[in-house]
Amino acid sequence: MRAKKDDTSYRRECKLTDGGKSPPDLSEDTKIIMDFIKDEFKHPENEFDSDNVKPRLEDLASERDVWRSKCWQGVLTLEEKRTQHHHEKRQRRHARMAQPRPPDPMYQCPDCNKRCASRIGLYSHRRTHM
Structure with missing residues (x-):
């Protein structure tokens, strides 16, 4: 994962890419997750969607609203998987601790x-x- 950006560079980048719109107020965790998602989209072996996003990336990029929607869906999906994984790990750890010594x-x-x-x-x- 790449290093966190400071808030000013993030706002500057959004001004350049969003046509001057102000960026939404995002927590640091959300910014980190969004950076992770952006990095993951760059790798061709990763798929975020069942309808195979990869061939349609250029089409989606031309439609800003659809692109943002797909990005957020990817964030939510990955966050849900990450949360589920940590929940399962915690369950295994507690099950291991509950066994009689x-x-x-x-x-x-x-x-x-x-x-x-x-x-x-x-x-x-x-x-x-x-």
């Missing part, structure tokens, strides 16, 4: 049946019986 080995004194958490603790305790 094997019990910790307890060391028990043969004289008084006191349980110690470690072998050195049992050794130290056994000295009291001498």
Whole structure:
């Protein structure tokens, strides 16, 4: 992913490409995602749409409203996939944590049946019986 642009260069770029229209107020996360989408459109192996956007890119670019609509649909689709992926990862992590752990080995004194958490603790305790 390329580096973030500062707000002034983003506005300047929008003025040049949008014919002087002011850019919409976008959060930093949305700007990063939009940059990611733009980068992904440049790679021919990526497909964003079931009706195969690649052959129609020039046609879509000439129709500004359709182009923007397709870009936003791509953003929403990728964001949904990304959110779903993170949700599944979180579910797997929580399922892994919910599995019972094997019990910790307890060391028990043969004289008084006191349980110690470690072998050195049992050794130290056994000295009291001498």
